Amino acid sequence: MQTETTLAQADVSELDLVKRCQAGETEAFDELVTRYRTRIFAMIYNMVHNEQDAWDLAQDSFVKAWKSIKRFRGRSSFYTWIYRIVMNVTIDWLRKKQVKGAGVEFDDAIQLREVNPASKTLPKADPLPYERMERTEVRARIDNAITQLSPEHRAVILMKETEGMQYHEIAEALGCSIGTVMSRLFYARKKLQNLLKDVYENI
């Protein structure tokens, strides 16, 4: 019950922020950005595997959201609405770039993660070097497997598995039917299961 109340308050507050944005208040938009920037950045990063590109695409997405926020009617949650923008921006970018392999981009991603001093989610104790190496290898395998999916399949599997979104939310974010979402999930899972079986079997 308490959770429901908290969620309701959060929703009202979010709607209030959206209304203030629609009235042209950039401070309200700043608050919305602060709420969603980490999740959106992570989502984009997992799709493009490059920190700088993810940063730029997140910026572009938020700018687009600001420009079109007056058209937001509140039929869906703000989160689903902004995800639609994020997905359009990211999938368009991936299509243009035609990312197929993962070589250098991949190593760059690992390096960037290794030297990230500002992370707020630092573990209590540093992992041992071999553990760190193992995790890096696992992450590299996952990233490599994901790059072998089409942008649309990447989007679907990431939204489902890392964001825990429902089929209808994914469908809304991608502008497709629920059936298409389920079908894409089927093929994305099959492919990742083939590519990562030894990884998840050994964890």
Next chain:
Amino acid sequence: MKTFEEKWTAWLDDQLTGKELADFEASLPDKEAAEAEKRDATKLGTLLKQELGAQPFSNEEFFNHQLRERIARENAQDQHGRGGERSTWWTVPRLVWTGAASLALFMICAVAVMREKAPSERSEYLTQILNMRVDPVVSPNATVSVFETKGDRVTVIWTEGLQSLPSDYAAK
């Protein structure tokens, strides 16, 4: 009607219930293999959530700062653009009025020119020549008749009793 892929995905995510679930499970040729694949899918989901879920995001405040600057720039550009649009819209009536005035002027000039150039019932040029050249001293019995066919725009000049033509007449 759901496809096999849709049903399979719904089954993996525990979204099938009741008769739909029973029908689907009954249709599976190898239930054990399917259950093993379901466990695999769950493990894959756990792995993805664990490895990709928490992506560190550095320089968060700078991200907001950069975004604020971009939005401020975009807003300024939009306002400038709207100003430009407004001035463009203001010139449209001007263009319309200028166009209408030009057209009216053109019409007036065209009517004037057409009036001037409208073929007269009698060729003024030839009439003048005849008036000037048929000299009663030179040709006292000369008579001139003019016939005109308006439809064919032909004028026939019939002269009688003309003694001579001036030497420069043919050249005219």
